[in-house]
Amino acid sequence: GGIITQTPKFLIGQEGQKLTLKCQQNFNHDTMYWYRQDSGKGLRLIYYSITENDLQKGDLSEGYDASREKKSSFSLTVTSAQKNEMAVFLCASSMGVGNTLYFGEGSRLIVV
Amino acid sequence: LAKTTQPPSMEAYEGQEVNVSCSHTNIATSEYIYWYRQVPHQGPQFIIQGYKDYVVNEVASLFISADRKLSTLSLPWVSLRDAAVYYCIVTDITGNTRKLIFGLGTTLQVQP
Numbered sequence: 001g002g003i004i005t006q007t008p009k010f011l012i013g014q015e016g017q018k019l020t021l022k023c024q025q026n027f028n029h030d031t032m033y034w035y036r037q038d039s040g041k042g043l044r045l046i047y048y049s050i051t052e053n054d055l056q057k058g059d060l061s062e063g064y065d066a067s068r069e070k071k072s073s074f075s076l077t078v079t080s081a082q083k084n085e086m087a088v089f090l091c092a093s094s095m096g097v098g099n100t101l102y103f104g105e106g107s108r109l110i111v112v
Numbered sequence: 113l114a115k116t117t118q119p120p121s122m123e124a125y126e127g128q129e130v131n132v133s134c135s136h137t138n139i140a141t142s143e144y145i146y147w148y149r150q151v152p153h154q155g156p157q158f159i160i161q162g163y164k165d166y167v168v169n170e171v172a173s174l175f176i177s178a179d180r181k182l183s184t185l186s187l188p189w190v191s192l193r194d195a196a197v198y199y200c201i202v203t204d205i206t207g208n209t210r211k212l213i214f215g216l217g218t219t220l221q222v223q224p
Contacts (some may be wrong), residue, residue: 004155017206017223035214037162038181041216042199042215042216042217043214044214045211045212045213048211049117056209057212058211073191081150090155090156092155097211097212098143098144098203098211098212099210100146100161101148101156101158102158103154103155103157104155105153105154105155105158106153106154107157
């Protein structure tokens with residue numbers, strides 16, 4: 001089996017700050033994803049990456065940047081943190097798009 | 113846009129069988145139906161997938177209608193550990209883009 005590791009578990013920043021979340025997977029999966037989950041709501045796709053150095057926008061990409069420099073890692077940057085985007089950010093990976101997703105435990109963003 | 117519709121919540125007692133329905137009227141011909149569940153403070157976890165008819169594994173069974181527009185996840189003998197949000201997911205294909213679409217899910221409460 002493999003594991004998805006998200007860091008940090010909690011990320012606290014100030015309004016307007018640029019903040020970065022990191023995700024590592026050891027499944028050797030090609031595809032990685034970042035989802036945002038607001039309290040009591042479903043998951044919304046921010047960015048995904050089919051392979052190393054590839055980036056695809058999801059439904060919620062505005063205000064975010066992503067980077068996939070190597071196969072095992074996928075990072076997400078909030079370009080200017082706002083209080084209304086405090087949420088849990090979930091990273092996932094899969095063999096390919098449409099295959100089973102494996103999720104990390106999530107990173108909670110807190111904006112003060 | 114492929115999307116899913118589920119009941120927002122369900123209640124059951126321990127030991128009961130629970131059936132969670134999902135409507136996916138715009139599902140693409142080639143795509144599977146996936147079910148995940150999420151407990152608090154964790155990412156969603158894969159339960160089962162199916163294309164048509166009936167699928168069973170050690171955790172659950174999945175019935176898919178002949179026209180593939182409706183599926184039902186069946187959890188036999190639920191316990192308190194089965195209390196979670198259950199997501200029915202299909203892949204949306206728009207142009208060359210394929211994305212897994214998470215709806216709001218069904219919150220299952222289990223009473224002792």
